[in-house]
Amino acid sequence: MSDTRLSDLTQALLEVAKRAGADAADAMAVDGRSISIDVRGGKLEQAERSEGVEIGLRVLIGGRQACVSASDISARTLSDMAERAVAMAREAPNDPYAGLADPAQLARNWDIAAFELEDNSAEPAASALEADARTAEAAALAVAGVSQVQSASASYSRKRVHIAASNGFSGGYGRSSRAVSAVAISGEGLSMERDWAAESRTFQADLPDAASIGAQAGQRAVERANPRRPKTGAYPVLFDERISGSLIAHLLAAINGSAISRGASWLRDAMDTQVLPEALSLTEEPHRPRISGSRPFDAEGLPTRRRAIVENGVLRSWTLDLATARKLGLESTGNATRGTASPPAPSVGNVTLTPGVQSRAELLRDMGTGLLVTSFIGATVNPNTGDYSRGASGFWVENGQIQYPVNECTVAGNLREILMRIIPANDARAHLSHLVPSLLVEGLTLAGQ
Template sequence: MIELAKSIVSKSLKKGADECDVFISIDEEFSATVKDGEVESLKQAVTHGLGIRVFKNKKIGFAYTTDFSNFAIEKAIEEAILIANNSTPEEDNILPQVEGKRQNDVKIFDPNVNSISVDEKIKIAFEIEKFAKSYDTRIGVESTGFGNLIQRRIIANSNDFAGEYEGTLFEIYCSVIATENSQSQTAFYNSVNRFYDNLEPPEIVAQRASVRALQLLNPKKIKTGRYPVVFDPMSAAVILSYISQAVNGKNAYRKMSFLSDKMNEKIGSEILTVFDDGCMDFGIGSKPFDDEGIETKKKVIIENGFLKMFLLDSITAKKFGQSPTGNAYRRYNTIPSPSPLNFYIKPGDKTAEEIIKEINEGLLVTKLIGFGVDIVSGNFSKGASGLWIKNGEFAFAVDKITIADNLQNILENIVLIGNDLIFFGNIASPTILVSEMTVASD
């Protein structure tokens, strides 16, 4: 495949392109879902495609194909060049110069991926269901599952870069519904890792999903007001996902982020530090180089509350007069754009229990629902469920409430950060305590 990518670059230059890069992706996917002791769905699939980006007179053309035959590739090259000829030139439209040829030796591929049988994968899904059903009579299991993915990426460009890597992903999950007194609450819990042996045990996944649902039963009303709000790691990661959009260089350059003009300004609490680390071993978003061939690295995005960096691909970086940050992401059918890798809040030293004990009256959010976030203004309003806290202890469940504020206020008002950082995806956070937000009951 790397020779194929190189040959496409060569052909593109011969057909008139000034510069060219090629991105090839091959994904081998497996998934199994289980319900009521039966296999509900089973999927094994391989998808592949290649994208060709050409530069001509500072104009960009792009085409892709899932057909790797010579005829289809030749046609895609010609299409990309035709599009470039009819595009608008921009001064920043040039390929990145990849500095050096060293690539990170990052642990993202489990060599045992092909030794795990289909029967074993399905058995794990059955075990999760069994553990959940036996945990509490009030628990009904909506579905459990096992999935894994083998990713292969190949990149070559006319600046003499060529590289490839393989990565694996494994996930097990449990989705449950708890019922009592004619009321029901749903919950979900998953474990994701690059390596199979690093997944949480099936019984833990089942238990945590069950507990999350059970603790929301029999909710009570609260009085609308301004209260301290604790976000558990799952809900805090949702908050952080909006921050990752706000520090996306493309959004910032287009003035489509509330942080667009805040570089080097204080935009959060002094205890808040946010990293983006693309070379973390076992990281869900880790890779040796980004999708333009730029080596990944660990970067400080927010440091002690100060905004230090936007996430940049090469073209967006040129618009800022900066170097790319190794955050280019693309699929075979898209051109590169900035995206977070492993984006997370630096953990503190308090346990979640210690944080709860600090609160006289407030809310622990365990589930966020719906939309209601404007990245341009930072305005935030979402439905939520969780637990009401009184005198440092859980008092009762709350449901169908709304929490609202501005994202920058949320960042500025983080007063405690937990030590329980956990990655359910490539964006992760420990428990965080925001000193005050509007909490409204329906």
């Protein structure tokens, strides 16, 4: 569906909402299509294609609001949606902080081409995706020690989004994605070990070849063969780049406006205090080209901008949408996100943690004896205190060298203390939305044998 038709749909939703009695409204229209191919044992296991349009409407009557959505775009459905939403809003509890942006706050004159969010090359044929999945599977099976490939997949998606509101905002953009993944298994029976590799890019031309992805999955699975349990005690732990972003994700969750406004965060009193080592900053960068988390405006029509979340170790900003900002007596940071069936909520996009000067290998060398974590299983994180405990697997390190794979262990500590001790490597992958390198943390508690 063209941008014009999506824009027309959102305007039509606003018009029927006004006729139904809404004081204000915003609307969203999403047109998407996707193809996914899975192979196993050299044979096609599953092929899926989906496409369609989804619409969403939020109406406000004073401080009362309601959201409805549909996948039918007939005039009758639009009218029914508006009437239903208005009836729901009249019964909803009053929220003094709900409401649209002031027109003076709205984004204007963005250059969507500069974001490079959508690959305009031809949609890949299902046969091309199947060929990539088969190639990835064959490459994984070719690694000595791989006993089977649990799955190999290739996918493509493309969607367009348009948002409009009764305050005068109207804007949209498209996104595309191309991905290949594989999950390989080494060993047999109770000795099986599993690992994976996956790559996704906005532009098909940027995607690594499927063979390299499959080979990486196979190599990782073989490296995990015959694991042991590590020693119990306090040791340095190096979080591999594949999973180090989870530590920063806990920080981002703790500064989310929804948590802060409820007082349900271990960082609720931490504004303008040190939360990371002094040399480190955490920055949101929503305008990086060809990156999945980039966008010119948020779900409430406010302009996105670069902001310092943590500056030289000191927390400088919450992540806010309009409602949470009003509740806290602050200004929105332009971080509203939403789906067609839900009201806006704050969420962070692209973030970059200051990289270190050492490689992962150099941090391994310097850590001496400890644990390299490459995957997690489950998590227990207390959102009020920051107490942290996760099942982990990876590799035991002695004298700066990897000795053997490990599993069935637990890494524990307090996030406030953990984040204050992180030492970053320089291995963050530039195509990811969250640029977080491998992170070394001294003196974590390990529960093993």
